[in-house]
Amino acid sequence: MAWYDETNFYHIYPLGLCGAPKENKYDGVEHNLKKLDPWINHIKNLGCNGIYIGPLFESVGHGYETTDYKKLDSRLGDNDDLKAFVKKCHDNDIKVVFDGVFNHTGRDFFAFKDLKENRENSRYKDWYCNVNFWGNNEYNDGFSYDNWGGYNLLVKLNQWNPEVRDYICDVIRFWVKEFDIDGIRLDAADVLDFEFMKCLRNLANEIKEDFWLMGEVIHGDYTRWVNNDTLHAVTNYVMHKALYSGHNDHNYFEIAHTQKRLNDMSQNNPLRLRLYNFVDNHDVERIYNKLNNKAHLVLVHILLYTLPGVPSIYYGSEFGIEGKKERGSDDSLRPVLNLEDFKDYMDNNVLTKSIKMLGEARKESKALNYGIYRELLLTNRQYAYARTFNPDSMYYDGKPEEERIYDNVVITLNNDDNPACLNVPSDGFVKYKGVLSGSEINADNGRLNVNLEANSGEVWLPVR
Structure with missing residues (x-):
């Protein structure tokens, strides 16, 4: 790195x-x-x-x-x-x-x-x-x-x-x-x-x-x-x-x-x-x-x-x-x-x-720098994926346990002229916050329901 x-x-x-x-x-x-x-x-x-x-x-x-x-x-x-x-x-x-x-x-x-x-x-x-x-x-x-x-x-x-x-x-x-x-x-x-x-x-x-x-x-x-x-x-x-x-x-x-x-x-x-x-x-x-x-x-x-x-x-x-x-x-x-x-x-x-x-x-x-890519949802007009960073990554070699933080970012996209709702895994986090909107969403049974306006997207960072 x-x-x-x-x-x-x-x-x-x-x-x-x-x-x-x-x-x-x-x-x-x-x-x-x-x-x-x-x-x-x-x-x-x-x-x-x-x-x-x-x-x-x-x-x-x-x-x-x-x-x-x-x-x-x-x-x-x-x-x-x-x-x-x-x-x-x-x-x-x-x-x-x-x-x-x-x-x-x-x-x-x-x-x-x-x-x-x-x-x-x-x-x-x-x-x-x-x-x-x-x-x-x-x-x-x-x-x-x-x-x-x-x-x-x-x-x-x-x-x-x-x-x-x-x-x-x-x-x-x-x-x-x-x-x-x-x-x-x-x-x-x-x-x-x-x-x-x-x-x-x-x-x-x-x-x-x-x-x-x-x-x-x-x-x-x-x-x-x-x-x-x-x-x-x-x-x-x-x-x-x-x-x-x-x-x-x-x-x-x-x-x-x-x-x-x-x-x-x-x-x-x-x-x-x-x-x-x-x-x-x-x-x-x-x-x-x-x-x-x-x-x-x-x-x-x-x-x-x-x-x-x-x-x-x-x-x-x-x-x-x-x-x-x-x-x-x-x-x-x-x-x-x-x-x-x-x-x-x-x-x-x-x-x-x-x-x-x-x-x-x-x-x-x-996660956005080093995380692995995982596809979460895919259609012609909607797309969601995650970037996941594991605490066992080589980045943490030699660092104390308290600094080893699991990180997961969820990205949701809608290229349609109409609004869309995407349901994707939350990967253990209860709450996420949108980078562009500042809005917060809570997980429901380990999943996120994300409402997107027409031709819009969001990057969801976990709230710890």
Whole structure:
């Protein structure tokens, strides 16, 4: 068990939020990162105690075509600005995770520039995959190479090259020493070499206690990536899809079936398969746009905060903002926001208030962090499950008997346009209190009768 098991994340795409220029002219420093300072207090008030931020380092455009891994993008500021930001987060008990873009570099990266200049005689020709001096590309380099996603702007690094591995490890050591970060999200982890990831895991074990490696993985058996040899966690894209389509289709079976698949992978142990849960991010459309019925926004976030895994809120989605892919561009997914425009939302916006309360509940409940998942009731439009934390759990190893507390949280959901009554087990507790409503219910013969309004849900914590 580590800090990241009890963390509610807030995801920031800094080039967008800070309003940085779309193209880097490399002609000076703009201290835009300082615009994030007021957001730190907002993030803390929202109940989040971790920030995943990136991409951060010098690049020419959207940030994933890295020019210099050891220099904050000059459109955001300088390294002192980044150092100050991380310290302010730590002073507010917020952990910080950087985006690690190690699968590819940009064309302005020093090794690729040397390759263009010296071709076959470049000492860096083996830093990239399948460089072919008999080929060519749209840049008329006079050679071709492997890339990411079909974009020659993103030149694929040769992770099998010991020099490349040593260089990336040196970059990570630099980030920890210079900025004191707490972990890294590995971009495109589903195409990274497994031996390379093992190398990164060994480094993580050495450089800082509980240093977190989370990987961007779309599909597959997540335990291939999450284990004692490679990564600590992966992005939970399969649940991301189920959360919105399960509501749009009035089909809670899809969500429950997805969770069962994940349980099979983890053997119903959240610590065996750590997951990074989200409803939207910088690459996919905002949850507001994906849901047919906007009344389901709170329901989706109840699931986000109570299913196994750690939750993440993408900046602005706590306010219910829109964002759609338009003409192949992700710009509307990564907007400039002024926090002053949302200053009343924490008190007056139902979604924002609900996320805050869910975040605080997750901080209070060991069951929501470590509890096993149990399905209690399932229909197309109603769904109930429990997260149960056993006092014999390894969490209590070495702790006195009086601190060994059994915890059981019951989650009830109704995606129908009509009210519903759910009858579920109370698991030995006489009384429960709702996180969102504050109402209390008493058990009757070991069961709870829960009345839910149309398109509503509740998280029930036991009253001791």
